Amino acid sequence: MARSDLADTSCPVSRAIERVGDPWVLIILREAFLGTRKFDDFQRNTGASPHVLSLRLKQMCGDGILAKRAYCDSPLRYEYRLTDKGLELWPLIMVLHGWGQKWLGGQGVMLTHKACGARFAPQLSCPGCGAPLTARDVRAEISPDFQTEREQREEDHR
Amino acid sequence: MARSDLADTSCPVSRAIERVGDPWVLIILREAFLGTRKFDDFQRNTGASPHVLSLRLKQMCGDGILAKRAYCDSPLRYEYRLTDKGLELWPLIMVLHGWGQKWLGGQGVMLTHKACGARFAPQLSCPGCGAPLTARDVRAEISPDFQTEREQREEDHR
Numbered sequence: 001m002a003r004s005d006l007a008d009t010s011c012p013v014s015r016a017i018e019r020v021g022d023p024w025v026l027i028i029l030r031e032a033f034l035g036t037r038k039f040d041d042f043q044r045n046t047g048a049s050p051h052v053l054s055l056r057l058k059q060m061c062g063d064g065i066l067a068k069r070a071y072c073d074s075p076l077r078y079e080y081r082l083t084d085k086g087l088e089l090w091p092l093i094m095v096l097h098g099w100g101q102k103w104l105g106g107q108g109v110m111l112t113h114k115a116c117g118a119r120f121a122p123q124l125s126c127p128g129c130g131a132p133l134t135a136r137d138v139r140a141e142i143s144p145d146f147q148t149e150r151e152q153r154e155e156d157h158r
Numbered sequence: 159m160a161r162s163d164l165a166d167t168s169c170p171v172s173r174a175i176e177r178v179g180d181p182w183v184l185i186i187l188r189e190a191f192l193g194t195r196k197f198d199d200f201q202r203n204t205g206a207s208p209h210v211l212s213l214r215l216k217q218m219c220g221d222g223i224l225a226k227r228a229y230c231d232s233p234l235r236y237e238y239r240l241t242d243k244g245l246e247l248w249p250l251i252m253v254l255h256g257w258g259q260k261w262l263g264g265q266g267v268m269l270t271h272k273a274c275g276a277r278f279a280p281q282l283s284c285p286g287c288g289a290p291l292t293a294r295d296v297r298a299e300i301s302p303d304f305q306t307e308r309e310q311r312e313e314d315h316r
Contacts, residue, residue, distance in 0.1 A: 005205060012262060012265065020254075027179075100169075108171055129271065
């Protein structure tokens, strides 16, 4: 699939998938949140080949998710750090963690809220009333733009 | 990458990525949460080829994320519905929605909490104190199993 196909839509879910809906990108993000910054460390902890890792890091820098910067001048060495845009992907890794732990088992990290000391299990809640939410609690109305796009697909499909 | 490589770890994030860290799987999930159930509708709304769609639906049924069932006997017709395991992937689509909307733009759906009427923007909060959380608010300690695994990778890498 061409990346552009997924981005050519008014749907922000699809646009986000175009950027981060890839197993290597997601594993690199996990590592970045664990504090990994150097190419060799990413390679070791992800198991990616140098070629694949290099392509993905370049893509993630181009997308503004990671920033590459020299941390040593002689010899010249680079590290990759999460930008603000990248840091805001933390909930994505957290929900994968929560779902994986519940349905597939395993324990990679133990999460604690620094401020109150509570064990942290990722959950979505309503910003209005604070209630924890599931799919059944939220009404999703398709926007006019997205509706037009879907009707166009239906016509093209005939 | 072989799927088994990603699953062969104590890390639930990696295990989850092995199941759902794929652009087609994620787009199929988005559609399923929008109410799509039939093969033709998935095909039209995702733009996947029949071959790719068929493979992914089969995989997702095998993984227990979707369930295939006949909704018509004559002619025999099937539909694909989210299981409980699949329904609990809703936060994954929500965080992609939130991040995509903020950083990439577009509006696919408008989300409302049915109970209180608040506009819903996905956010993670602490189950203990209710505070909204970002990556900086949570301490992640690597579990003993995962630490052993990482040290083994380091040895193998030398």
